[in-house]
Amino acid sequence: MKRRTLLASGAGAAIAATLGFPVRAQDGPLKVGFIYVGPVGDGGWTYQHDQGRLAVVEAFGGAVETIFQETVPEGADAERAITQMCLAGCKLIFTTSFGYMDPTINVAAQFPDVKFEHATGYKVADNVSTYDARFYEGRAVIGTIAGRMTKSNKIGYIASFPIPEVIQGINSSFAHARKVNPAVEMTVIWVLTWFDPAKEADAAKAMIEQGIDVILQHTDSTAPHAAAAEAGNVFTFGQASDMSAFAPSPRISAIIDNWAPYYVSRVQAVIDGTWVSERNWGGMAEGEVVIGEISDAVPAEVKAEALAMVDAITAGTYHPFTGPMNKQDGTVFLADGEVATDEQLTGMTFYLEGMIGDYPT
Amino acid sequence: MDLSAISPILLLAAMISAATPILLAAIGELVVEKAGVLNLGVEGMMITGAICGFITAVATGSPWIGFVGAAAGGAGLALLFGFCTQVLLSNQVATGLALTLFGLGLSSLLGQNYQGIRAPEVTDLHIPLLRDIPVLGPVLFQHDAIVYLGIGVCAGVWGFLRYSRAGLVLRAVGENHDAAHALGYKVRRVRLLAILFGGACAGVGGAYLSIILVPQWTVGVTAGAGWIALAIVVFASWRPGWLLIGAYLFGGVGALQLRMQGAGVPIPAELLSMAPYLVTIISLVILSAGRGGAARAAPGSLGRIFHASR
Numbered sequence: 287m288k289r290r291t292l293l294a295s296g297a298g299a300a301i302a303a304t305l306g307f308p309v310r311a312q313d314g315p316l317k318v319g320f321i322y323v324g325p326v327g328d329g330g331w332t333y334q335h336d337q338g339r340l341a342v343v344e345a346f347g348g349a350v351e352t353i354f355q356e357t358v359p360e361g362a363d364a365e366r367a368i369t370q371m372c373l374a375g376c377k378l379i380f381t382t383s384f385g386y387m388d389p390t391i392n393v394a395a396q397f398p399d400v401k402f403e404h405a406t407g408y409k410v411a412d413n414v415s416t417y418d419a420r421f422y423e424g425r426a427v428i429g430t431i432a433g434r435m436t437k438s439n440k441i442g443y444i445a446s447f448p449i450p451e452v453i454q455g456i457n458s459s460f461a462h463a464r465k466v467n468p469a470v471e472m473t474v475i476w477v478l479t480w481f482d483p484a485k486e487a488d489a490a491k492a493m494i495e496q497g498i499d500v501i502l503q504h505t506d507s508t509a510p511h512a513a514a515a516e517a518g519n520v521f522t523f524g525q526a527s528d529m530s531a532f533a534p535s536p537r538i539s540a541i542i543d544n545w546a547p548y549y550v551s552r553v554q555a556v557i558d559g560t561w562v563s564e565r566n567w568g569g570m571a572e573g574e575v576v577i578g579e580i581s582d583a584v585p586a587e588v589k590a591e592a593l594a595m596v597d598a599i600t601a602g603t604y605h606p607f608t609g610p611m612n613k614q615d616g617t618v619f620l621a622d623g624e625v626a627t628d629e630q631l632t633g634m635t636f637y638l639e640g641m642i643g644d645y646p647t
Numbered sequence: 648m649d650l651s652a653i654s655p656i657l658l659l660a661a662m663i664s665a666a667t668p669i670l671l672a673a674i675g676e677l678v679v680e681k682a683g684v685l686n687l688g689v690e691g692m693m694i695t696g697a698i699c700g701f702i703t704a705v706a707t708g709s710p711w712i713g714f715v716g717a718a719a720g721g722a723g724l725a726l727l728f729g730f731c732t733q734v735l736l737s738n739q740v741a742t743g744l745a746l747t748l749f750g751l752g753l754s755s756l757l758g759q760n761y762q763g764i765r766a767p768e769v770t771d772l773h774i775p776l777l778r779d780i781p782v783l784g785p786v787l788f789q790h791d792a793i794v795y796l797g798i799g800v801c802a803g804v805w806g807f808l809r810y811s812r813a814g815l816v817l818r819a820v821g822e823n824h825d826a827a828h829a830l831g832y833k834v835r836r837v838r839l840l841a842i843l844f845g846g847a848c849a850g851v852g853g854a855y856l857s858i859i860l861v862p863q864w865t866v867g868v869t870a871g872a873g874w875i876a877l878a879i880v881v882f883a884s885w886r887p888g889w890l891l892i893g894a895y896l897f898g899g900v901g902a903l904q905l906r907m908q909g910a911g912v913p914i915p916a917e918l919l920s921m922a923p924y925l926v927t928i929i930s931l932v933i934l935s936a937g938r939g940g941a942a943r944a945a946p947g948s949l950g951r952i953f954h955a956s957r
Contacts, residue, residue: 473908483865484665488661495657507865529763531763644915646917
């Protein structure tokens with residue numbers, strides 16, 4: 287019953303549109319919806335998506351109206367939340383977590399005149415695009431800084447889950463630390479969680495006890511920074527968000543997700559009528575991956591080197607995965623001068639040569 | 648693989664501080680369950696204590712006043728549980744679960760403006776003379792006061808339950824509330840006091856995470872520690888001494904597995920991750936098996952609703 291009314295109202299809106307009756311979107315401002323997986327104040331993932339929404343508000347002013355719903359569980363309830371946004375008159379909806387993939391596709395089939403944007407997924411439709419960011423570009427830069435900053439030649443990496451995105455980050459930072467400092471060794475500790483402050487802090491402490499003096503993380507809390515601050519002479523990098531509370535030391539830089547340019551360009555495309563379904567994977571060039579301020583604890587020449595790499599990646603003259611690169615078992619991954627394809631990156635399930643140990647499968 | 652990179656002294660010291668939040672929450676819950684009440688809201692009381700303690704510590708600049716605030720916050724939430732289960736006679740399991748959900752939500756609401764703030768620093772005690780003993784000094788005598796409070800509370804509860812008249816009354820209420828009532832003991836009053844004590848302990852345990860271990864406020868900072876505390880109470884057969892061993896074993900194996908990963912021990916990370924749970928459960932089950940198992944050790948009236956008319 288509900289489903290039928292819903293379909294009918296969708297069809298009604300479509301008929302009204304073709305007959306030239308005033309339909310909300312045509313007259314008033316363009317309505318854009320955002321579905322968030324966490325609270326806006328999480329200081330990490332969702333916070334950064336909401337910053338993107340605020341950028342849209344600032345860029346378009348009265349021409350766009352945004353609505354959002356936070357802490358929407360991934361799964362069946364997401365479908366209800368997305369449908370509600372469609373019925374509220376949204377013509378463009380961003381669903382900002384991997385778990386919204388199927389709900390987004392299902393709702394999109396019922397509302398062909400609404401455009402959808404799904405973050406980090408792999409399913410598309412005529413009115414559904416996907417988008418993700420090339421975080422490995424940022425990891426190449428902080429890997430370079432890490433290789434220069436370590437005195438013990440031991441770098442630690444607190445890893446979450448063994449998925450390609452995380453392994454790309456480990457390989458990218460390790461390869462670039464090795465490049466500037468061939469004596470570097472990297473220790474990876476898998477905490478198998480995105481977020482567990484006590485466990486992250488303990489992993490950082492375990493690393494510090496073993497003589498590691500630069501810690502990278504792919505988990506969301508600032509607990510490792512606090513552990514490093516307590517130990518002294520240990521450096522860390524902010525993750526997802528700037529984490530500047532721990533600057534200038536131990537946090538010497540950060541890798542930041544910045545969705546603002548992407549959101550603004552997609553809203554513009556809908557207004558212009560040029561929106562088409564795409565798979566977007568932007569990086570530094572698109573402004574989606576940003577390196578946070580490099581603090582004064584980093585020597586000027588290292589800072590200059592890092593910024594030069596940011597410029598080269600942004601300009602497209604340097605790709606962090608450029609051969610020669612070997613896999614951990616010694617077989618060739620990339621020949622001299624060869625650049626990794628996106629398929630090779632999204633299917634990355636191996637460590638590079640020189641890494642010690644194995645990752646959980 | 649380089650096992651020499653793991654320093655046994657630092658490992659044992661890390662074990663003791665990692666175990667403290669679980670130990671505090673578990674010893675509080677032990678008293679509650681000994682009084683015949685099953686409070687599944689430990690996680691909720693812990694995280695409420697974590698944020699209340701953090702707010703108080705930041706506001707006053709003193710971590711110690713913060714811990715008092717944490718105890719008050721945990722006890723406050725426990726009072727709600729006590730009111731529902733002892734006065735309104737609601738189902739203890741359902742109420743406890745609701746308390747956990749409520750505590751998680753309440754803490755993220757209270758903590759909205761406290762993210763990214765650093766807690767006032769806590770200095771370790773470094774007990775004079777004792778701290779200079781080789782090996783034992785750094786392991787046992789260079790911690791903050793809350794670590795010793797945890798051990799002290801554990802010893803205190805053991806003595807209280809075993810040797811004091813009030814402890815005997817509490818156990819009587821937990822074993823058979825009708826008989827205790829017939830003897831003229833105030834079943835509800837005893838239970839409410841036990842629930843408040845359990846809440847205060849859980850609150851302090853939570854605040855140990857947010858003020859000392861992590862140390863900052865983030866939503867969901869306890870990440871399941873309360874459930875582990877609950878499990879340890881059962882596996883320790885409601886005995887304070889075994890509970891101490893269980894908590895230290897859990898903290899110790901947890902600290903060891905991260906260090907083993909760091910040292911490159913060729914054991915899959917998933918196996919190492921589950922090691923703390925496996926080792927703790929197996930050891931405590933073996934320990935308690937000799938006396939007829941955990942089932943017989945459970946207080947007789949555990950989880951049952953008491954009404955004077957029956």
